[in-house]
Amino acid sequence: MMMRPAATDVIVVGGGPIGLAIAWRLLHVGRTVTVVEADEPEAAWRVSAGMLSPPIEADYGQAELSLLSVAALADYPAFLAELEAESGIATHYARVGSLAVALDRDQLEALRRRFELLRDERQLAVAWLPGSECRELEPLLSPRVSAGIHAADDAQVDPRRLVGALRVAIARRGGILHDARVDGLELAGGRVVGVRVGDEGLAAGTVVLAAGAWMGSLGAQAAALRIRPVKGQILRLQTSAWPSMVVETEHIYAFRRPSGEVVLGATVEEQGFRPGVTAGGIFELLDEGLQPWRECEQTWLMGPAIKSTAVDVTETLDQKMAALHCHKSQIGDRDIDTFVKQRLRDAGRAFGMPYAETFRVISYRR
Ligand SMILES: Cc1cc2nc3c(=O)[nH]c(=O)nc-3n(C[C@H](O)[C@H](O)[C@H](O)COP(=O)(O)OP(=O)(O)OC[C@H]3O[C@@H](n4cnc5c(N)ncnc54)[C@H](O)[C@@H]3O)c2cc1C
Numbered sequence: 001m002m003m004r005p006a007a008t009d010v011i012v013v014g015g016g017p018i019g020l021a022i023a024w025r026l027l028h029v030g031r032t033v034t035v036v037e038a039d040e041p042e043a044a045w046r047v048s049a050g051m052l053s054p055p056i057e058a059d060y061g062q063a064e065l066s067l068l069s070v071a072a073l074a075d076y077p078a079f080l081a082e083l084e085a086e087s088g089i090a091t092h093y094a095r096v097g098s099l100a101v102a103l104d105r106d107q108l109e110a111l112r113r114r115f116e117l118l119r120d121e122r123q124l125a126v127a128w129l130p131g132s133e134c135r136e137l138e139p140l141l142s143p144r145v146s147a148g149i150h151a152a153d154d155a156q157v158d159p160r161r162l163v164g165a166l167r168v169a170i171a172r173r174g175g176i177l178h179d180a181r182v183d184g185l186e187l188a189g190g191r192v193v194g195v196r197v198g199d200e201g202l203a204a205g206t207v208v209l210a211a212g213a214w215m216g217s218l219g220a221q222a223a224a225l226r227i228r229p230v231k232g233q234i235l236r237l238q239t240s241a242w243p244s245m246v247v248e249t250e251h252i253y254a255f256r257r258p259s260g261e262v263v264l265g266a267t268v269e270e271q272g273f274r275p276g277v278t279a280g281g282i283f284e285l286l287d288e289g290l291q292p293w294r295e296c297e298q299t300w301l302m303g304p305a306i307k308s309t310a311v312d313v314t315e316t317l318d319q320k321m322a323a324l325h326c327h328k329s330q331i332g333d334r335d336i337d338t339f340v341k342q343r344l345r346d347a348g349r350a351f352g353m354p355y356a357e358t359f360r361v362i363s364y365r366r
Pocket of ligand 1: 015018044051052180183214217234
């Protein structure tokens with residue numbers, strides 16, 4: 001294949017948070033950079049919860065990773081302050097803290113062992129709280145919660161806003177954002193010398209691979225890195241009450257976004273690239289995710305085929321459209337009005353409303 005030199009000396013394959021952050025930092029040290037981004041609808045950053053919680057994520061046998069994550073968390077506010085100043089976009093970073101709780105005897109034992117690992121081996125700033133003190137922090141936690149690990153330094157960020165801010169900051173520094181799929185790597189003498197985009201070869205002195213779970217599709221050399229896709233589903237709930245921090249049980253976490261919605265996540269499924277939401281996934285998230293909480297009576301699900309309830313949005317339609325257009329990083333300048341209004345009209349028809357949002361409401365008898 002004929003190769004032409006790229007306009008820059010670095011090509012970054014993949015414009016998720018990792019590729020973009022690397023590209024932005026390279027621009028800071030005077031390199032010229034092109035980011036090639038395939039716009040995968042299933043990219044991890046689109047659904048990621050954005051928890052920054054090294055103690056909760058820490059696993060046995062991953063000491064270096066754990067310490068690196070803690071050091072990264074300490075540097076994160078400065079990184080984001082610089083990014084927000086350059087891009088003018090707020091990333092909704094908040095140091096909310098996290099609480100990992102135990103709901104039965106087995107979980108209590110496991111949590112105690114994890115606490116000892118974090119405090120004694122990793123020397124992390126974590127506190128062991130009895131159930132009563134967990135409920136002081138999160139009053140709606142169930143009496144079943146017998147203890148918890150509190151990590152006050154843990155934080156959260158909005159991954160979609162983070163990606164949006166990085167894209168703007170890169171463009172402002174003269175980086176090139178190229179919307180295309182890299183189909184493979186170009187090699188010469190055992191070295192990567194460029195990338196293949198359709199029928200074209202683009203040569204560059206440095207190629208950064210940051211295609212997330214799609215790394216294996218770039219050829220045998222990239223596949224040797226053994227990065228594989230793992231499916232994860234999350235639920236986004238409307239609730240006025242809980243929680244104020246990230247709360248985690250053995251399998252599921254819950255946290256509130258600044259927008260007010262509560263996220264329950266995430267399933268971990270060895271399903272490869274199987275897209276879509278599954279009944280089993282939703283059931284697992286509801287079953288596990290609501291256990292630490294009391295006074296949760298209903299869940300409103302948006303999206304399932306069977307709808308039981310509608311909310312008339314006719315009077316607030318204009319504000320709704322204006323609010324949607326504020327999501328610049330996701331919608332940009334696309335004309336979505338016709339599509340969204342048609343959907344709301346279709347949804348309202350069955351309920352005799354001009355425009356509506358429809359839900360499946362699941363009620364719990366406790
Ligand atoms: C449900 C879920 C919840 C998560 N929650 C958290 C959390 O709370 N905290 C946390 O720290 N992490 C979380 N993660 C993990 C986090 O999302 C990932 O670690 C992070 O997004 C990885 O960034 P990335 O840039 O490497 O990959 P991605 O975010 O997947 O981005 C890769 C990019 O590469 C592009 N691409 C792919 N193939 C090509 C190609 N051939 N050519 C060009 N571009 C290509 C894609 O379009 C995509 O934009 C979660 C993940 C999931 C799935």
